[in-house]
Amino acid sequence: MAKKILDAAGLFKINLISGEPFYTTYNVLDEVKSPVEREIVNGYLRSGKLKVFEISNEEIENERKTLKSSERLSDSDISVIVLAKKMGGGSIVYTDDYELQNTLSNLGIEFDGVKVNKIKKKYTWIYRCTSCGRVYNNRIEVCPVCGGRVKRKLKSSGSI
Template structure:
């Protein structure tokens, strides 16, 4: 899997699996934030720096106009999308407009940071006597005094 990394993805210093690419326009952004020796080593050894093709740039710009994201995208953002188009990579970014245009072009994307679980398990507790389900734990049932038991968790969309 190829990944095109945006500046914030690089700046985390996180190790991303697969083949990694960045457009040249990301580099000044990285330097502005301070290029650590560690980051420099990552850039030199693990990342291909490659500019997008004019055709991919044209498609990325046209789509950003179509989705209404054009004014929210920096030239670097457009480079990221276009490069991902060129090399059939996914874009690693938390930028909503980049994600939106990528989606519209059929380019995959993933957030910079792991989001953790997308669904929350909510536990509930069922009385062994009167069968009442309580959302919170009680040492014994507030209604009948029998012990509670953990009921099957239910899934709750966030």
């Protein structure tokens, strides 16, 4: 049975997912603010059906540096990616966040949607300088050649 890693959307819908134990990170747990959801999640924690891992800020920052399109991913999203990599094959991430789904897809990490269907397309981004037009594959904010602002552009999309 695949090890199920939950992001915040997964935690909010934990009672709709079967196959415990579930796995998450403290960064994700911090996003559960409402007392009702908190109580449900605490029940899973007490019964051992939800296991929480500590991902350090250093691990998150290191992972962020390796990602090409990470500007919209929160620390919590990235902590999920780090956990999935640590748990390796046989783990699957439950998330409704398209940006996170897209990144997981590019990394070859298995994922599924919680209440929405998973994305059908995969996007590849390039980074283009708004002044000189040079194109870069990696996320940078300032063009190293002319100092212009670099913006993200869609390069291609295709079926997963």
